Amino acid sequence: MAQQAVRIGIAGLGRLGKRLAGILHGQVPGATVVAAASPAEDERRWAREVLGLADVVADFEALLALPGLDAVAIVTPTSQHSDQVIAALAAGKHVYCEKPLALDVAACERVEAAAAAHPELRVLVGFVRRFDPQYAAASAKIRAGAIGAPYLVRSQTLDKLDPSGFFVKFAPTSGGIFLDMSIHDVDCARFLLGDPKAKRVYASGIIAVHDGLAACGDIDNGVATIEFEGGKLAVLTASRTLASGMEATTEVFGTAGRISIGYGIKDGGLDISDAAGTRTEGIPTFWERFGAAFPVELEAFVRAVREGAPLPLTLADATENTRIAAAITQAYRTGQPVDLA
Numbered sequence: 527m528a529q530q531a532v533r534i535g536i537a538g539l540g541r542l543g544k545r546l547a548g549i550l551h552g553q554v555p556g557a558t559v560v561a562a563a564s565p566a567e568d569e570r571r572w573a574r575e576v577l578g579l580a581d582v583v584a585d586f587e588a589l590l591a592l593p594g595l596d597a598v599a600i601v602t603p604t605s606q607h608s609d610q611v612i613a614a615l616a617a618g619k620h621v622y623c624e625k626p627l628a629l630d631v632a633a634c635e636r637v638e639a640a641a642a643a644h645p646e647l648r649v650l651v652g653f654v655r656r657f658d659p660q661y662a663a664a665s666a667k668i669r670a671g672a673i674g675a676p677y678l679v680r681s682q683t684l685d686k687l688d689p690s691g692f693f694v695k696f697a698p699t700s701g702g703i704f705l706d707m708s709i710h711d712v713d714c715a716r717f718l719l720g721d722p723k724a725k726r727v728y729a730s731g732i733i734a735v736h737d738g739l740a741a742c743g744d745i746d747n748g749v750a751t752i753e754f755e756g757g758k759l760a761v762l763t764a765s766r767t768l769a770s771g772m773e774a775t776t777e778v779f780g781t782a783g784r785i786s787i788g789y790g791i792k793d794g795g796l797d798i799s800d801a802a803g804t805r806t807e808g809i810p811t812f813w814e815r816f817g818a819a820f821p822v823e824l825e826a827f828v829r830a831v832r833e834g835a836p837l838p839l840t841l842a843d844a845t846e847n848t849r850i851a852a853a854i855t856q857a858y859r860t861g862q863p864v865d866l867a
């Protein structure tokens with residue numbers, strides 16, 4: 527008899543949650559969305575009307591109390607993630623949680639302890655770049671020795687300038703630009719350099735455009751350096767103000783070569799030639815760049831739940847990413863290097 531589909535309840539139907547709900551509700555073999563939670567009435571209506579769900583509730587605890595859920599997908603504001611993962615594990619649910627797992631290491635460690643008490647449950651924190659074909663191919667080539675010993679990552683994530691005020695509204699629960707955005711580059715650096723341990727970080731930043739970020743101590747442009755044990759380095763740039771579009775690019779330097787990831791990706795952007803010359807249309811958001819990697823990531827989660835397939839990313843990875851990104855945030859705020867060893 528065919529195995530039953532994994533029945534998923536999704537929490538958070540905002541910018542990303544609606545998209546992940548759509549993927550889980552038809553694009554991932556062996557999965558189905560059976561319930562949703564959001565405090566926003568318009569999001570609950572969307573779940574009823576677009577997903578056709580009957581079980582749509584206003585809060586996370588009510589979602590966990592519904593009968594028949596095997597797993598939850600947590601796509602809520604970052605500040606809620608760790609408590610929700612712990613509650614879901616206590617309720618016996620497998621968990622997919624968006625990045626970052628938490629804003630501080632103590633909360634990540636509480637999640638790790640809760641997961642250790644439930645070894646029968648799978649937990650995946652969504653560092654989606656590991657599932658992007660270019661990042662995955664680069665990792666495989668580096669592991670096969672294509673550039674010798676990798677020693678330096680230069681990685682940048684740049685969001686398109688959005689004058690709507692979205693980034694200012696998003697900032698109070700996101701942890702700030704380094705914990706929200708550079709954490710992707712932190713994960714890539716660790717993943718592409720062979721998981722070295724971070725020793726020390728440095729950071730600085732500015733507000734170039736979004737003055738409203740000052741109210742919660744956030745910035746819209748930042749740079750950070752991570753020194754790893756064993757003489758490896760990563761240099762990261764983050765921006766919310768690139769006029770032309772979203773960019774996520776990474777270079778890995780090794781003793782016998784260099785691999786560059788994400789350059790020249792257009793994802794539908796056209797080349798336009800006119801009297802001023804030729805230009806390429808920019809990518810509007812992270813979705814046009816990484817949208818195809820989310821189904822791959824969610825398929826890996828569902829396979830892990832159904833078949834016990836191994837996950838390519840552990841909770842310890844998610845904790846380490848938060849440890850480094852939180853230290854970078856502290857280095858920016860204090861103007862001092864932060865030791866992690």
Ligand SMILES: NC(=O)c1ccc[n+]([C@@H]2O[C@H](COP(=O)([O-])OP(=O)(O)OC[C@H]3O[C@@H](n4cnc5c(N)ncnc54)[C@H](O)[C@@H]3O)[C@@H](O)[C@H]2O)c1
Pocket residue numbers: 537538539540541542543563564565566569584585586601602603604606624625626652653654706812816
């Ligand atoms: N992997 C990526 O590239 C990527 C991209 C975007 C966002 N994210 C992550 O996804 C998460 C959500 O980001 P977003 O951009 O969709 O934010 P968002 O603000 O657009 O959406 C969050 C939604 O959660 C809902 N919500 C709030 N509290 C809730 C609760 N207790 N239970 C259920 N729903 C609740 C809100 O109504 C809101 O719509 C963040 O943690 C963010 O870091 C990851």
